[in-house]
Amino acid sequence: MILSKPWQLDGLPDNEMGAKVRAKYAGLKFLGYWAWPKTEYTEASVGLPDPHDFVDVDWDTVQRKAVIRHLQAGQVFESWRGSSWCRFRCGAGKMGSTCLTDGKYVWPQGFAHYVTEHHVRPPQEFVNHVLGVKLSV
Numbered sequence: 001m002i003l004s005k006p007w008q009l010d011g012l013p014d015n016e017m018g019a020k021v022r023a024k025y026a027g028l029k030f031l032g033y034w035a036w037p038k039t040e041y042t043e044a045s046v047g048l049p050d051p052h053d054f055v056d057v058d059w060d061t062v063q064r065k066a067v068i069r070h071l072q073a074g075q076v077f078e079s080w081r082g083s084s085w086c087r088f089r090c091g092a093g094k095m096g097s098t099c100l101t102d103g104k105y106v107w108p109q110g111f112a113h114y115v116t117e118h119h120v121r122p123p124q125e126f127v128n129h130v131l132g133v134k135l136s137v
């Protein structure tokens with residue numbers, strides 16, 4: 001679920017503006033970006049994951065709450081014109097139109113909704129990052 005490069009960089013022009021945008025995204029990791037439902041397939045989301053595959057209702061509550069707080073506390077990284085919508089089609093409005101960051105990871109503003117409402121569990125790499133766990137080599 002963690003991407004090293006956002007898909008929208010693929011179409012950037014090979015000029016100063018393109019280089020500026022690429023530099024802004026360099027070194028960051030991206031998560032919480034979903035494909036459209038298979039029944040509403042579009043080119044734009046090819047290769048992105050389906051949040052239904054990450055539901056874990058038994059996930060540790062303490063970790064889950066820490067991740068939700070972290071996701072909600074992100075700083076605005078990018079603002080978009082259109083608002084996002086829930087891939088679970090739960091009817092939630094106001095999923096947000098910004099991407100947030102903690103300086104290392106970038107996620108859509110609405111990602112917290114998936115964790116809160118649909119028990120989507122982010123990859124352990126991100127959970128460890130949030131919890132400040134140092135991985136032993």
Ligand SMILES: [Zn+2]
Pocket residue numbers: 086087088089090091092113117118
């Ligand atoms: Zn929802």
